[in-house]
Amino acid sequence: MVQRNxxxxxxxxxxxxxxxxxxxxDRGEWETGYRVPSDNELAAQFSVSRMTANRAMRELTDAGVLARIAGVGTFVAEHIPQTPLFEIQNIAVEIENRGHQYSAVVHSLDQLPAPRDIALELEVPPQTPVFHSVLVHLENGVQVQLEDRWVNAALVPDYIKQDFSRITPNAYLMELVPLTEVEHVIEAVMPDARTRKLLKIDAGQPCLLVHRRTWSGPIVSSARLIHPGNRYRMGGRFVPERRQSSKV
Amino acid sequence: MVQRNxxxxxxxxxxxxxxxxxxxxDRGEWETGYRVPSDNELAAQFSVSRMTANRAMRELTDAGVLARIAGVGTFVAEHIPQTPLFEIQNIAVEIENRGHQYSAVVHSLDQLPAPRDIALELEVPPQTPVFHSVLVHLENGVQVQLEDRWVNAALVPDYIKQDFSRITPNAYLMELVPLTEVEHVIEAVMPDARTRKLLKIDAGQPCLLVHRRTWSGPIVSSARLIHPGNRYRMGGRFVPERRQSSKV
DNA sequence: TTACTATACTTGTATATACGGGTATGGTAC
DNA sequence: GTACCATACCCGTATATACAAGTATAGTAA
Structure with a gap:
């Protein structure tokens, strides 16, 4: 598709x-207000046409990274600190970072032909073999997340052999396949009976459901993460920095 | 600039x-999954080159309105409100980027001594002067977000003089003080009567509330952003259902 | 000095063209 | 019927070119 000689x-x-x-x-070499090379300069530098350089600049402008003024130039836009929206973080690592004990209970781990709705989510034909896992993550023995996950069996054939009380499904997938894209849909829902039972919560209280799909080219996995209680914090003053390798 | 004869x-x-x-x-003539005309068809219809039609399609795809599959076609994407969760820049700009009309209704804008809970949120002593604004953002005249914001009056003394039907509070604050940190807390809540009335939604349905605090050294502002509906997407893509191989 | 103008940039848009690679379909050979 | 293949589309990218319009600056004329 890219015909670069x-x-x-x-x-x-x-x-x-x-x-x-x-x-x-990102490296701070070009700070806010810095004038970046013009379309033509970039085109020459990269040996491409101006249209190609122009597309790069235009998309970065749309993304808020750059600001352009016709007739003047292109400049680094004001940097807006934004929390990494949803880092693909590991719930186990996060819990341990808080000095608490992490554990997990695997409620089910099966291989089966994909039901129609799951096939759509994973973008595979119905009846394709998929894995389905249901587990509960615990912090100091308290239920903190119900994870209901479907995995494309063809892409991760050994998924079903893992011991997910020792390594989280997310961590396993991350170390196996390079993620290329992530989708998050946050949903406010009323938990059903099974969820209430597994998470030991009362009826009548809305829950947050994070629906996460991960790609590695094709879609690898689709997970529903339900949190008891109803708050989910990202960023902010009291969140310690978490920037470590992907263990567990 | 546009050299149309x-x-x-x-x-x-x-x-x-x-x-x-x-x-x-918007008119509902093309529903989710509808296949829109191809680049070439649009180019012919509008008497433009394919590159021009391609740009239109590509930008709408980036905006989440359309979904494209190379070799197949372009389709209307599933409509999930995906902006206001983390307003990176300006809800007004984003709505306009979708080709829709933005407007806002200011319901209140007052100065008062900080109530106890707000003082805690803003980390100021109780009774400190603060501003309180309540407004509703509309997309094509439809309520899409209720913004309930408290602002540290000492840091932004002119806040109360602004016309927030012309510039959003967030945009005003951003151009005035350099943000250093942002906190987001997502919460699933049952909307109260006032919220239901302002957003014109029914009872019984859980809502998403985004609590956003912004720092510029000290805390500048604390806002509750309530969205009708209950799903918000970040990242990812809509992929239209494609014909399966003839295997029935 | 002041005012104007020519010039040399910049970005914004638009075109015609080209090739790569994905996908569906219809036809053909088996 | 089944398996294969040619074909005609689709989108993704890249190029060379062109003109419009905004801006800054150097130079010139008043």
Whole structure:
């Protein structure tokens, strides 16, 4: 698809230019207000046409990274601190970071042909073999998350052999396949009977459901993460920095 | 700037095409999964080159309105409100980016001594002067967000003089003080009577509440953003259902 | 000095063209 | 019927080119 002569181009030219700019901004070399090279300069530097450089600049402008003024130039936009929305973080690591004890109970782990709705979610034909796991994560013995996950069996054939009381499904998947994309849908729901029982919560209280789908090219996994209680915090003053490797 | 011969073009060609598509979707003529005309068909219909039609389609895809599959076609994406959760910049801009009309209704804007709970949130002594604003954001005249905001009056003394039907509080604050940190807490709640009335929603359905606090050194503002409906998507993509191989 | 103008940039948009690769379909050979 | 393949689409990317319009600056004329 990318017809770059010579070496194989893993990503499009305009993506390389975007990466180049974002890298400089991230490293702090180009600060807010810095004037970035013009379309033509980038085109010359990367040996592409101006249209290609223009696309990179335009998309970064739409994304709020750059600001352009016709006739003047392109500048690094004001940096808005935004919490990494939903880091693919490990609930086990997070709990241990709080100095608490993590444990998990596996309620089921099966292989079966994909039901119709799950097939749609995973973008596979119905009846394709998939894995289905249901487990509860505990913090100091208290239920903190119900994880109901479906996995494309063809992509992760050994999923069903794992001991998910020792390694979380998310951690296992992350170390096995490189994630390319993540989707989060947050939903406010009233928990059903099974959920209330597994999480030991009362009826009548709304719950947060985070529906997370992860891609690695094709869709690897689709998970429903239900939290008892009803709050989910991202960022903020009291959250310690979590920037460590993916263990457990 | 737009060199369309004949009559003066008020907006670029690709904008016209975007508007054309968004209009059909908004009017319900093209529902989720509907296959929209291809690049070439649109190019012929509007007498433009495919690149121009392609830009319109690509931008609507980036905006989440359409979904494209190489080799197959372009489809109307599932409509999930996906903006206001973490207003990166401006809810007004985002709504306008979707080709819709933004408006806002200011329900109240007062200065008063901080109540006890608000003082805690803003980390100021009780009775400190604060501003309190309540407004509703509308997309095409439909209520999409209730914003209940408290602002540290000492840090933004002119807050109360603004016309928030013209500039959103968030945009005003952002251009005035450099943000250093943001906290988001997502909460599933049952809306109270006032909220249901302002957002014109029915009882019995859980809502998502985003509690957003912003720092600029000290805490500048604390806002509750309540969304009708209960689903919000970040990232990911809508993939239309495709024909399975003829295996029945 | 002041005012104007030519010039050399910048970004914004639009076109015609090209090729790569994915997907569905219809036809053909088995 | 089944398996294969040619074909005609689709989208993704890239290029060279062109003109419109905004902006800054150097140079010139008043």
């Amino acid at each position: 010579g070496e194989i181009a893993l990503q499009p030219q305009y993506q390389k230019i975007k990466q180049y700019i974002v890298d400089h901004v | 004949g009559e003066i073009a008020l907006q670029p060609q690709y904008q016209k095409i975007k508007q054309y598509i968004v209009d059909h979707v």
